[in-house]
Amino acid sequence: MKEKKAIIVGAGLVGSLWAIYLSKAGYTVDIYELRDDIRKVDISAGKSINLALSYRGWKALDNVGIGDEIRKIALPMFGRIMHDKKGAITYQAYGKEDQAIYSVSRGDLNAKMMDLAESFENTSIHYNHKCIDANLNKGIVYFENTKTKKRIERNATVVFGTDGAFSAIRIKAMQKTYRFQYSQHYIEDGYREILLPANKDGSYKLDKKALHIWPRGRFMLIALPNEDGSFTCTLFMPHKNNKNSFENLKTKDQINDFFKNEFLDFYKMIPEIAEIWGNHPLSPLAIIRCYPWAVGKAVLMGDAAHATVPFYGQGMNSGFEDCTVMEELRKKYNEDWEAIFDVFQKQQKPNGDAIQDLSLHNYHVMRDFVGDTKFLLQKKIEAEFSKKHPDKWLPLYSQVSFSDIPYAKALQVGKQQNKIMKEVMQLDNIETIWDSEEVTAYILKRL
Amino acid sequence: MKEKKAIIVGAGLVGSLWAIYLSKAGYTVDIYELRDDIRKVDISAGKSINLALSYRGWKALDNVGIGDEIRKIALPMFGRIMHDKKGAITYQAYGKEDQAIYSVSRGDLNAKMMDLAESFENTSIHYNHKCIDANLNKGIVYFENTKTKKRIERNATVVFGTDGAFSAIRIKAMQKTYRFQYSQHYIEDGYREILLPANKDGSYKLDKKALHIWPRGRFMLIALPNEDGSFTCTLFMPHKNNKNSFENLKTKDQINDFFKNEFLDFYKMIPEIAEIWGNHPLSPLAIIRCYPWAVGKAVLMGDAAHATVPFYGQGMNSGFEDCTVMEELRKKYNEDWEAIFDVFQKQQKPNGDAIQDLSLHNYHVMRDFVGDTKFLLQKKIEAEFSKKHPDKWLPLYSQVSFSDIPYAKALQVGKQQNKIMKEVMQLDNIETIWDSEEVTAYILKRL
Numbered sequence: 001m002k003e004k005k006a007i008i009v010g011a012g013l014v015g016s017l018w019a020i021y022l023s024k025a026g027y028t029v030d031i032y033e034l035r036d037d038i039r040k041v042d043i044s045a046g047k048s049i050n051l052a053l054s055y056r057g058w059k060a061l062d063n064v065g066i067g068d069e070i071r072k073i074a075l076p077m078f079g080r081i082m083h084d085k086k087g088a089i090t091y092q093a094y095g096k097e098d099q100a101i102y103s104v105s106r107g108d109l110n111a112k113m114m115d116l117a118e119s120f121e122n123t124s125i126h127y128n129h130k131c132i133d134a135n136l137n138k139g140i141v142y143f144e145n146t147k148t149k150k151r152i153e154r155n156a157t158v159v160f161g162t163d164g165a166f167s168a169i170r171i172k173a174m175q176k177t178y179r180f181q182y183s184q185h186y187i188e189d190g191y192r193e194i195l196l197p198a199n200k201d202g203s204y205k206l207d208k209k210a211l212h213i214w215p216r217g218r219f220m221l222i223a224l225p226n227e228d229g230s231f232t233c234t235l236f237m238p239h240k241n242n243k244n245s246f247e248n249l250k251t252k253d254q255i256n257d258f259f260k261n262e263f264l265d266f267y268k269m270i271p272e273i274a275e276i277w278g279n280h281p282l283s284p285l286a287i288i289r290c291y292p293w294a295v296g297k298a299v300l301m302g303d304a305a306h307a308t309v310p311f312y313g314q315g316m317n318s319g320f321e322d323c324t325v326m327e328e329l330r331k332k333y334n335e336d337w338e339a340i341f342d343v344f345q346k347q348q349k350p351n352g353d354a355i356q357d358l359s360l361h362n363y364h365v366m367r368d369f370v371g372d373t374k375f376l377l378q379k380k381i382e383a384e385f386s387k388k389h390p391d392k393w394l395p396l397y398s399q400v401s402f403s404d405i406p407y408a409k410a411l412q413v414g415k416q417q418n419k420i421m422k423e424v425m426q427l428d429n430i431e432t433i434w435d436s437e438e439v440t441a442y443i444l445k446r447l
Numbered sequence: 448m449k450e451k452k453a454i455i456v457g458a459g460l461v462g463s464l465w466a467i468y469l470s471k472a473g474y475t476v477d478i479y480e481l482r483d484d485i486r487k488v489d490i491s492a493g494k495s496i497n498l499a500l501s502y503r504g505w506k507a508l509d510n511v512g513i514g515d516e517i518r519k520i521a522l523p524m525f526g527r528i529m530h531d532k533k534g535a536i537t538y539q540a541y542g543k544e545d546q547a548i549y550s551v552s553r554g555d556l557n558a559k560m561m562d563l564a565e566s567f568e569n570t571s572i573h574y575n576h577k578c579i580d581a582n583l584n585k586g587i588v589y590f591e592n593t594k595t596k597k598r599i600e601r602n603a604t605v606v607f608g609t610d611g612a613f614s615a616i617r618i619k620a621m622q623k624t625y626r627f628q629y630s631q632h633y634i635e636d637g638y639r640e641i642l643l644p645a646n647k648d649g650s651y652k653l654d655k656k657a658l659h660i661w662p663r664g665r666f667m668l669i670a671l672p673n674e675d676g677s678f679t680c681t682l683f684m685p686h687k688n689n690k691n692s693f694e695n696l697k698t699k700d701q702i703n704d705f706f707k708n709e710f711l712d713f714y715k716m717i718p719e720i721a722e723i724w725g726n727h728p729l730s731p732l733a734i735i736r737c738y739p740w741a742v743g744k745a746v747l748m749g750d751a752a753h754a755t756v757p758f759y760g761q762g763m764n765s766g767f768e769d770c771t772v773m774e775e776l777r778k779k780y781n782e783d784w785e786a787i788f789d790v791f792q793k794q795q796k797p798n799g800d801a802i803q804d805l806s807l808h809n810y811h812v813m814r815d816f817v818g819d820t821k822f823l824l825q826k827k828i829e830a831e832f833s834k835k836h837p838d839k840w841l842p843l844y845s846q847v848s849f850s851d852i853p854y855a856k857a858l859q860v861g862k863q864q865n866k867i868m869k870e871v872m873q874l875d876n877i878e879t880i881w882d883s884e885e886v887t888a889y890i891l892k893r894l
Binding site for chain 1: 633
């Protein structure tokens with residue numbers, strides 16, 4: 001019998017979840033985390049406070065029996081509400097009537113999952129431990145205790161790097177290995193978060209059953225509900241080289257003018273916008289690609305392997321899906337980690353690439369297309385056809401958010417669908433015949 | 448007056464040359480080099496022993512008055528000699544009659560340039576110093592002496608990272624800075640060097656006035672002359688996933704069969720090929736792209752900024768050209784390094800990208816097209832037209848190797864030329880009318 005001993009580098013969302021899987025499988029799990037225990041320190045100045053849990057995420061949570069615990073802190077969003085410049089509102093359902101994505105606080109979710117992980121006596125989380133190097137073939141990881149400056153070395157049968165986009169184990173140990181492919185690409189845009197507080201009576205200022213979008217072509221504002229009546233809002237736009245860019249939002253006048261001109265309904269809810277502008281930092285957005293994901297006894301999962309931009313709400317979900325897949329392979333290959341890693345990376349790398357492509361594409365959808373009546377009509381036609389022939393057509397958004405169809409497959413099918421829909425949108429009087437048998441017949445013929 | 452104090456990280460070709468420039472400009476220069484003094488240790492097991500110096504390289508050497516010293520150890524190659532599978536030979540001149548690229552030993556060249564750099568009393572080279580981190584804004588670099596393990600910190604007004612494709616200053620300090628774009632991409636192919644010795648009487652086994660190529664479509668063998676009568680030969684081919692790949696050259700039988708089948712004339716000169724196969728390692732080939740090149744008081748030059756694959760023979764030449772450009776800017780902006788760096792990276796980044804694209808393209812030219820009579824005819828037509836109208840047409844190879852036209856411009860002009868030549872090659876009886884007035888007129892009209 002092999003020793004069942006695992007090191008997990010990074011106690012974030014994927015690391016905590018994967019620790020629960022391994023604990024249940026009888027592993028002794030040691031998680032090493034760079035930061036202090038987030039349950040004891042204030043992280044409100046952190047980033048990406050809100051996340052959207054969808055099908056793949058829930059599946060991974062339910063697989064290990066903790067879905068219901070998390071449901072207690074998750075708010076369903078059944079569709080998008082678009083706000084145009086005049087304040088007029090359009091609604092688009094995400095999927096079928098009862099289908100929703102769920103707004104959840106990153107901090108609350110992570111704290112809850114750490115509690116759950118630590119409830120297993122064979123699992124420990126070690127805070128303030130910085131990964132400084134690793135011997136990947138031997139399964140040894142070197143850490144420095146950031147408080148005592150003491151350096152330690154730890155080894156295990158298997159090492160998981162779940163330490164995010166700027167994974168130390170990847171940068172310090174993997175990047176220099178033979179023919180390691182790597183790229184970190186920052187897109188032109190950045191983001192800044194804005195907290196829209198609850199009304200004085202604790203009620204919500206916007207419909208809390210939807211994700212709100214102010215699409216403006218080259219930039220956008222979005223809002224996701226929190227449990228306490230507030231919304232976490234995020235402005236995405238270019239850093240510079242554009243009239244509407246963060247470099248042109250420096251003074252209070254610039255900020256006020258910008259919000260009054262572009263998001264008047266939003267501005268009226270939060271006229272103190274210029275005062276609270278600096279509460280959250282301007283942050284960059286990166287796509288990280290690498291390969292292989294596994295070297296020796298170590299493997300990357302989640303953002304460490306395939307960090308993406310947040311526009312499809314799939315960063316966490318794809319990381320959680322890594323846990324689902326890794327667990328299936330662990331059982332199938334009976335703890336033969338060399339075989340498991342080999343299959344895992346070959347299978348998941350195309351899906352990591354695909355969700356990155358899909359995420360970039362969905363930025364255009366969110367900031368631009370959702371404000372376009374033609375696009376919304378196209379989505380209505382797809383939904384209608386899908387209702388009539390669910391076995392023949394699942395809209396791309398539903399494939400990504402409400403199924404576990406591999407992302408690479410979804411991307412490919414989505415491209416075919418888009419080709420057909422381009423033709424359909426050219427049909428005479430499509431605005432009036434959109435739900436007719438004629439249109440259904442046309443699509444059926446083209447499939 | 449600002450203090451004129453510079454740190455150069457890496458005593459390779461670009462670092463040594465740039466040290467000479469700075470020494471002459473009155474700087475106190477400290478070069479820190481990871482390796483031991485190459486003049487004292489054997490580096491014959493190293494890689495890339497031969498390089499091809501061309502116009503840009505000579506210009507940078509002559510600018511600082513050391514060209515003639517280097518000419519003593521450089522061998523001119525006036526064209527390519529292609530060897531087909533039957534041993535038949537074709538010759539293609541590189542440029543005009545007296546134009547050549549020059550084969551030079553990396554080790555000899557580097558040693559000579561270190562000697563020249565150290566001949567300035569304001570310049571010192573510190574060996575066995577590993578760059579472990581840097582404070583780029585303060586101009587501080589941290590080194591570890593690899594022999595004593597002692598750590599030191601050094602500071603300067605300006606820091607130059609000339610430490611190659613796997614630049615420590617880039618990896619340890621720049622990669623984590625705000626929105627630093629970075630990619631390391633390994634191509635499918637690798638290379639292995641083979642030394643073809645001189646005849647017993649010291650004479651050359653092949654014509655020493657040319658670069659020899661055995662083009663074989665998906666792979667190729669090349670040979671460059673050394674001063675001692677030997678040739679340094681290099682086999683380029685895929686690592687794997689191909690019938691002809693390094694993974695299929697493991698046993699002596701495989702190696703012998705391969706060389707007998709593919710390079711019989713070469714095999715006859717070196718029937719001991721299977722015995723000496725392991726003398727040099729199999730090495731990978733990477734393209735490194737990054738931006739910015741300058742952060743704070745530090746800037747990257749040469750491979751550290753824009754490492755490329757060796758197929759245009761421009762790796763060293765482009766690094767030397769960085770010295771030419773940096774020197775022009777140093778004078779123009781009167782030691783205002785912030786301004787110099789800003790202009791340098793904006794001007795040179797497109798050229799770095801272009802030489803990488805050109806290098807990748809030239810792999811196809813060398814391994815495939817040069818074996819094609821149509822391609823050789825096209826090049827003959829271009830040479831002929833260029834002779835008649837030198838002000839209207841400089842062939843791409845000449846732009847890159849025999850001029851200092853910026854690489855980005857050369858790439859762009861080369862694409863236009865190729866478009867025109869595709870049409871020309873479609874003309875009726877082009878094989879017979881290739882040097883006619885009709886063809887000249889056609890090209891003139893299309894320009």
